[in-house]
Structures are given as C-alpha cells and as structure tokens.
Amino acid sequence: MLLKRVWLLASLALISAAAFSAVNAEEKKDNTPPEGYTAVFNGKDLTNWKGLVGDPKSRAKMSKEDLAAAQAKADEKMAAHWKVVDGVLVFDGKGDSLCTIKDYGDFEMYVDWKILPKGDSGIYLRGSPQVQIWDVALNNIGSGGLYNNQKNPSKPDKTADKPIGEWNTFHIKMVGEKVTIKLNGELVVDNVTLENYWERDKPIYPTGQIELQNHGNTLYFKNVYIKELPAAK
Numbered sequence: 630m631l632l633k634r635v636w637l638l639a640s641l642a643l644i645s646a647a648a649f650s651a652v653n654a655e656e657k658k659d660n661t662p663p664e665g666y667t668a669v670f671n672g673k674d675l676t677n678w679k680g681l682v683g684d685p686k687s688r689a690k691m692s693k694e695d696l697a698a699a700q701a702k703a704d705e706k707m708a709a710h711w712k713v714v715d716g717v718l719v720f721d722g723k724g725d726s727l728c729t730i731k732d733y734g735d736f737e738m739y740v741d742w743k744i745l746p747k748g749d750s751g752i753y754l755r756g757s758p759q760v761q762i763w764d765v766a767l768n769n770i771g772s773g774g775l776y777n778n779q780k781n782p783s784k785p786d787k788t789a790d791k792p793i794g795e796w797n798t799f800h801i802k803m804v805g806e807k808v809t810i811k812l813n814g815e816l817v818v819d820n821v822t823l824e825n826y827w828e829r830d831k832p833i834y835p836t837g838q839i840e841l842q843n844h845g846n847t848l849y850f851k852n853v854y855i856k857e858l859p860a861a862k
Contacts, residue, residue, distance in 0.1 A: 659716050666856045668853065668854055679703065679704055679728050680706050680727075681840065682700050686827045710722075710725075716851060718848075718851060719849055720841070720847065722845050722848075723843075727843075729838045729840075733836060733837070734835055734858075735804045736857050736858055737856045738839070740852065740854070743796050743850075748763060748844075749844040752839065752841060753842055754803055755833060756839075757826050759777055761776040770784055770785070772789075773789070773818055775821055775823055779829070781821055781822045781823075781824060786818065786819065787816075806833050
C-alpha cells in the first residue's frame with residue numbers, strides 16, 4: 630500500500646512539473662505578444678515593415694507619387710538585406726533601417742535584440758534617433774541611452790547589457806516628448822525628453838514610424854510588441 634502511495638505521489642509530481650513546464654513554454658513562446666500588445670513582427674516574414682525613405686523632414690516635402698516611387702525602391706533594397714531566419718529578424722550589415730509601415734504616437738514597446746562584438750545599432754522612435762544599442766566595450770557606456778540628445782540626458786543611468794551574443798530586452802514607453810526605458814528589467818532612462826534630431830528648434834514629432842537602425846553590423850531582433858496609448862493631454 631505504501632509503495633502504491635509513493636508511486637501515485639511521484640506520478641502526480643511529474644504530471645504537475647510537466648504541466649508547469651508546458652505553461653512556461655507557452656508564456657515564453659517567441660513572437661507571441663502579451664495581453665494588450667500587438668506583434669509588429671510575426672516571426673515569419675516582413676509583413677508590417679517597409680524600407681527607409683529619407684527622414685521625416687524630407688518625406689514631408691515629397692509628393693504622394695514621388696514618395697510611392699521612392700518607397701518601392703526602398704522596399705526592394707530592404708528585402709535584400711533583412712531576412713527572417715528561424716523566427717528572428719536578421720540584418721546582414723548592408724542597406725538601410727527597417728521601418729514600421731504604421732506611424733505611432735504614444736506607445737509602449739517590447740523588443741528583444743542581439744548584437745555581435747563591436748555591434749552598433751539603435752531604435753528610432755517616431756522616425757527620430759535614437760535608443761542606443763551597442764557593444765559596451767566601444768565607449769564603456771551601456772545601451773538604452775537617447776544617444777542624439779544634446780540638451781537632455783543622452784546616457785543611460787546604468788549599464789544593464791547582457792554579454793555580447795546574448796538576447797537583451799528593451800521595454801520602451803513614450804508619452805508626448807518623454808521616454809522611459811528598461812533594459813533587461815533595469816531602469817536606464819527615466820522620463821527623459823527625446824529631442825528632434827532633424828529639426829533641433831522643434832519638439833519631437835507627435836507621430837512617426839519606428840525604425841530598427843543599422844550601422845553596418847549583423848543584427849538580430851525578435852519579439853517586437855507594441856501597445857498604443859491614448860494621446861497625452
């Protein structure tokens with residue numbers, strides 16, 4: 630009787646462990662957004678993405694016809710250098726940034742990224758540079774800072790990068806001009822104004838595309854999730 634009871638308890642423990650592992654595996658499944666978020670990258674192809682045409686200022690000056698023609702060329706170039714490999718966006722180090730088809734105003738965003746030694750990249754918010762991604766050894770400064778700021782803080786409050794070759798996770802929140810960033814769960818930018826790189830005398834644009842920037846390096850991105858927020862009042 631005792632042996633049967635031990636066997637039954639052991640079986641129940643194994644079943645519980647298996648169920649727990651299955652739940653965890655489901656929770657961590659790549660390119661599956663958490664509640665309230667939309668997966669901008671579907672893990673299969675470049676749907677929802679486009680090639681880079683100029684910058685916000687130059688695009689605003691283009692006619693509808695000229696912009697469409699330029700976009701077609703940019704999309705062709707984009708497809709030659711950005712690929713999806715095993716559920717991961719991979720950039721070969723050539724070409725231009727990858728841009729969301731949709732423009733965003735206020736939002737929260739999760740994105741996982743990975744770089745190689747001497748990697749240098751970034752994420753443009755509303756088409757403007759940038760949330761920095763790079764090898765800490767390049768400047769002895771961690772990733773996540775608003776690199777192109779001149780008047781407001783440009784460096785992260787701390788270094789929270791994982792070793793080169795490992796996946797990192799950004800949680801970015803942008804409301805109005807203010808940006809808050811967590812890197813691997815650590816607060817590195819706390820409600821800092823993102824300046825308008827393209828027109829320094831103006832505030833950041835109220836809406837714009839999100840861009841995964843290239844800097845001539847092989848880059849990897851996955852789990853790109855966005856939740857749009859009501860416009861700040």
